[in-house]
Amino acid sequence: MRALPAAATHPALVARAPRTFPVHTVRRGFGIGRLLLAFLGVVALAGYFDYVLGFATFQIANYFSYFTVLSGMAAVVAFVVAAIVAFRHATDPPWLDWFRLLVTTYITVSGIVFLTIVIQSSTRDYTIEVPWSSQLLHFWIPAIALLDWLTDAGKARLPWKILAWILVVPSIWGVFTLIRGSVVGWYPYFFLDPVQVRGPLETAVYCLAALLLFTAIAAVLTATSRLPQPALRREPIAA
Template identity: 40%
Template sequence: MRRTFGVLRVLAAAAIIVAIVGQFAKSLSMVPDPTAFVVNFFSFFTILSNGVAAIVLLVGAAYAFRRASDPPLFDLVRACATTYMATTLVVYNLLLRDISLDQATTLPWSNEILHVWAPLYLVLDWVLAPGRGRIPWSRFWWIAAFPVVWVVYTMLRGAVTGWYPYPFLNPEVSPGVGYDGVTVYVIAIAAFILLVGSGVVGLTMLGRRAAVEEPAADDRAMTPTAG
């Protein structure tokens, strides 16, 4: 089962990479300022979260082929990636699906992979794939670290350049009164990220790592018995 998910992780990571590269190449060929485009492109939460997810999937595939269970640090990083991708799935489909973003022409197939199918796979992989261990609640807050850094970076850069990756972060166009409207969106999304993150971490409490629960067959064979 671990090896099966290893193969699926490689395929999912490949799909994400192809989708990112495809959209990047398409948009780069149509923008007047390539330098600004590159920085803007890699400032989207979707692109960053998918990039992290692709790396996590490839590392997870390597672990699935070589180990019976995943290291605790990797479990935490994978929980973060799953949370961010689930957030991407929900925010896009609720707030952004019908909005055209200013990064040149969007490739429909790439858009669906990055916003729908890849996030769905990350969630299913987290729920179904064997080998993950428990994540202590004391580490739960690490899930919020990257989104906080991204929001601070986005708002500071937006104040200087006037460019924001998503309309609801732009105080000039966001519903509400300037930054008050933006604040409402940021708080709502932050709350959702924490809610999803708590569910992701909570799932690890439902079962224990099989490799920890039961010693390996070779170890049992070597264990002396009384008699």
């Protein structure tokens, strides 16, 4: 009897084989998306810098006092590094996803806080403009970064102890901003300015709410990293 051809090499079976995308193709897509997101961040930061310089009383040093600007700069670095890793590896090293989680948390909270300030501005007799650069920094980039995090199957499983580190940077920034503000007489956000609040207690309440928000967002992101990740097919694309 003549031996039957192997199933893997049978022409009919090969023709009917489903098209599968290898892991490096998926990761390359994430890498390209992150590079585009980094470019968008640079454009937004430059546009916002040009916008704030239009105010006669504004000083360049104040630009780098905004938490949104600092977290946005860190986000650009995170996007570029994450893109390079995605091009070269099927999964992220834990240290990178620690960094990504911190940055994603910070830019997300910045957007939520800014939206709250815009909404409350109508009750405090002043108007806040939201130029295109500010919309990118506060809303679009955080939203896309969250989507990148939630859909990335290559991220590491992060430990809950990362929540102990999430408040370090905001706390240092807050103390520095309060001290600097008392010296130069300028604060990046109204709830830190003693002139615009009813007293230290109101500032403390706002700061506590922000810290709780940081922790909550980070907890959600950490939880999603611990969910079962969908397996990526490693087979080459069938002809």
